[in-house]
Amino acid sequence: MQFTQLFIVGIIAFFLRRGDAAVDYKQALTKSLLYFEAQRSGKLPSNQRVQWRGNSGLRDGQDAKIDLTGGYYDSGDNVKFGFPMAFTVTLLSWSAVEFSSQLYAKGELQNALAAIRWGTDYLLKAHPQPDVLYAEVGDGNSDHACWQRPEDMTTPRNSYWLGDSKPGSDVAGETAAALAAASIVFGKSDGGYAGQLVSHAKQLFDFARNHRGVYSNSIPIVQGFYSSSGFDDELLWAAAWLHRATGDKTYLDFLGQATNTGGTRSEFSWDDKFAGVQVLVSKLVLENTVPNNGVWAQYKSSADQFICNVIQKGSSNTKKSPGGLLWFLQWNNLQYTTAASLLVAAHADHLAAARASLQCPAGAASSNDLLNSVRGQADYILGVNPLKMSYMVGFGPSYPTRVHHRAASIPSIKMEPTPIDCKGGFSKYFNANTPNPNILDGAVVGGPDANDGYTDSRSDYNQNEPATVTTAAFVGVLARLA
Numbered sequence: 313m314q315f316t317q318l319f320i321v322g323i324i325a326f327f328l329r330r331g332d333a334a335v336d337y338k339q340a341l342t343k344s345l346l347y348f349e350a351q352r353s354g355k356l357p358s359n360q361r362v363q364w365r366g367n368s369g370l371r372d373g374q375d376a377k378i379d380l381t382g383g384y385y386d387s388g389d390n391v392k393f394g395f396p397m398a399f400t401v402t403l404l405s406w407s408a409v410e411f412s413s414q415l416y417a418k419g420e421l422q423n424a425l426a427a428i429r430w431g432t433d434y435l436l437k438a439h440p441q442p443d444v445l446y447a448e449v450g451d452g453n454s455d456h457a458c459w460q461r462p463e464d465m466t467t468p469r470n471s472y473w474l475g476d477s478k479p480g481s482d483v484a485g486e487t488a489a490a491l492a493a494a495s496i497v498f499g500k501s502d503g504g505y506a507g508q509l510v511s512h513a514k515q516l517f518d519f520a521r522n523h524r525g526v527y528s529n530s531i532p533i534v535q536g537f538y539s540s541s542g543f544d545d546e547l548l549w550a551a552a553w554l555h556r557a558t559g560d561k562t563y564l565d566f567l568g569q570a571t572n573t574g575g576t577r578s579e580f581s582w583d584d585k586f587a588g589v590q591v592l593v594s595k596l597v598l599e600n601t602v603p604n605n606g607v608w609a610q611y612k613s614s615a616d617q618f619i620c621n622v623i624q625k626g627s628s629n630t631k632k633s634p635g636g637l638l639w640f641l642q643w644n645n646l647q648y649t650t651a652a653s654l655l656v657a658a659h660a661d662h663l664a665a666a667r668a669s670l671q672c673p674a675g676a677a678s679s680n681d682l683l684n685s686v687r688g689q690a691d692y693i694l695g696v697n698p699l700k701m702s703y704m705v706g707f708g709p710s711y712p713t714r715v716h717h718r719a720a721s722i723p724s725i726k727m728e729p730t731p732i733d734c735k736g737g738f739s740k741y742f743n744a745n746t747p748n749p750n751i752l753d754g755a756v757v758g759g760p761d762a763n764d765g766y767t768d769s770r771s772d773y774n775q776n777e778p779a780t781v782t783t784a785a786f787v788g789v790l791a792r793l794a
Contacts, residue, residue, distance in 0.1 A: 335694050338418050340707050340754075341790035345420055347705075347754030347783050348404075348427040350719065353392060353462065354382035354434075364724035364750045368462035369469065372449045373437075376471040380449050383434030387779040388717035390462045391450035394438060395527065395538045398486040399582040400780040401431035402553070403654065405493035407788030409556075410658050412497075414791045424787065425497065432494045432509060435487055442515040447483045447527055448472040452537045459718055459737030463725045466734055472531045480527025484520035485546030486585070488513045492553035510557055517550045517563075541583055544572045549585040552592040567593060568602070573610045576617040576628075579640050580651045582781050590615035591655050591662075598666035616670060619659055622652050623685040625672035635698040635764040638689060643774050646703060646759035649689055650785035657686045657792045683792070690789055693756065698764045704786075705778070706753035713747035714770040716777035720752040721770060742770060756782045 349362040353369040372392070373380030384400065386393045408415060408424050415421040438446040454467045474480035495509035520543070528539040548570055555563035567589075574586025593602070593611035602608040620626035622638065630652070631639040640648035660682035663670060670677040695702040695710070702708035705715055715721070722732055722741045727749075732741075748770075755778035760766040766775055 334708075335691050335696065337690070337790050337794040340690075340694055340704060341415075341418060341420055341787065341794050342423075343704065343706055343754035344756075344783050344787045344790055345423040345427055345754065347752065347778075348384065348430065348780065350752055350755070351384045351386075351780055352382075352430060353385055353390075362753075364726065365719060366463045366725045368465065369449070372469050373446070373471055375469070376446070376473065378440055378446070378471070379437055380434070380446055380471055382430065382437065383449075384431060384780050385462060385719075386781075388715070388773070388777045389452070389455050390460070390465050390467070390718060391452050391455050391537075392434075392448065393452075393534065393538050394435075394445070394447035395483045395486060395534075395540065396582045396779070396781050397431060398435060398483065398490040399585075400784045401428060401435065401490035402486065402493050402549075403651070403781065403784035404428045404431070404787060405490065405497050406658070407654070407784070407791055408497045409493060410661065411788055411791040414794060418791070418794050420791070424791075425501070427787075428494050428497060432491060435490060436508065436512055439487065439512050439516060443476050443519045443523065445474045445480065445484050445487060445516065445519070446471055447474055447480055447531055448534055451533060453533070458734035459722075459742045460732050460734060461719050461722045461725060461737075463719075464731045464733075472533065474527060474530055476523050478530035479523040479525030480530050481520040481524045481543035482540040482546045483527040484516045485543060485550040488516035488520060488550035489546070489553040489585075491516070492550065492557040495557045510554075513550070513554055513557070517547075517554060520547055520550065521566075538582065544570075545574060545585040545589065548573075548589045552589050556592065564602070567611075568607055570607060573607060574614060576614050576621075578630075579648050580618075580655055581648055587615065587618045587652075587655060590618065591659050594659065595662045598662055598668055615659070616672070619656055619670060619682070620672035620674070620677070622656055623672070623677060623682060625674035625677055627673045631762070633760065633762055633764045635692065635760075636688060637692050637697065637760065637764065639762045642761070644758035644777065644779055644782065646693060646756055647779055647782040647785070649693070649759070650756065650782050650789060653686045653689045654785040654788045656682050657789050660686070661792075686789060687793055690786075690793055693759070693786070697760070699760070699766055701760075701766060703757050703759045703766075705755040705757065706751045712757050712768050712776055714745075714768050714776065715748055715752055715755060715757060716770050716773045717748070717752055717755070720748045720750045720755075723749045744770075752778065754783060756786055758782075
């Protein structure tokens, strides 16, 4: 065999070993956006593609005499938690801001805009006055005691609000960030809507800044589900997105006057936005919008260290499983993996635009090096792993079929219209050792353990419950790779 033929055969074998030939990022991207339609609450639109879902939560907000219909259920239950929902919208918006051309090229930009708008329409409703924000609808404790389709809910749908005397700088700041980021997305296609989003974002930032406090102290019922560790990060996160949306120096000054820029973080998540802030500010440094000294250098140095650790070139590298998956925490580990991967993907493009490289303790890393790291994580999630299991539902030949998700695990109300009562769903559906009757396309489950082990069990919410924050970050990653 001639040298050229040997070379070609070798290249093909290399890619087959890595599994790249089998990974269809475009299909995964399509499914990831489809997932958000399955998470919708409220009256579903005529162009709803996930047909096994029906209308739900149509009386949300009635106890407060306000319309709080719409929005997203956060994971496998039927509660609308404002903190992770807002972060979901911010991640989706960031994905559309950074990778709009890729989303357009793959025919998914309109679906991305629809996913964002379903969230922002709700967040606007949840902010009826400058200093009032509704941060939760439903009760996690009573909801988790039942196993019902959202269309059948019989659990309390109480509305929980924040105000001057009940502050929540974290969730108000995150909601401000979500609306500001989304305003950039809609700026070209719907200027009026973008202006409305910015107006609410500014009010929420002022509310968060002027009435400081942790929302889970003001709404104690959320503490067992999405308790907040602080709000300094969300204030900076909101300021960073408002500056990017408006160019107003007020928000840049807020970032520049920070006394806590976060230091080197170990995660980027619904509860910790510091690494995200640092990457956004690093972009400003690379563009020479701000100088690479003082507090600005602190932001950039921390972002560099976080990314170096994620790509395994740092001084305190993120743990990896034997099969190569970034490992952060036991509960829904993939939410941290996809979020970190989104940061690395965005920063890779920031570096490329600035013709710069990342200087890590273990050596320099190029933009391509960063993207290769992101690709490795995406491939693992999509089936290139020791178990050859895709952790995205509906993708590939082998994926989770007993997902911890009420709506997916019970036959569609359109097929079986008889209501499922609170406890009836447990014996008949939750405890059944059969695949879910509805395929939750695009959902990314919690994923394997630290040793690449995984059990497809409906009762294992650590490994087998999807969440909107996980897939939202993955949308951007897939758009960049597709």
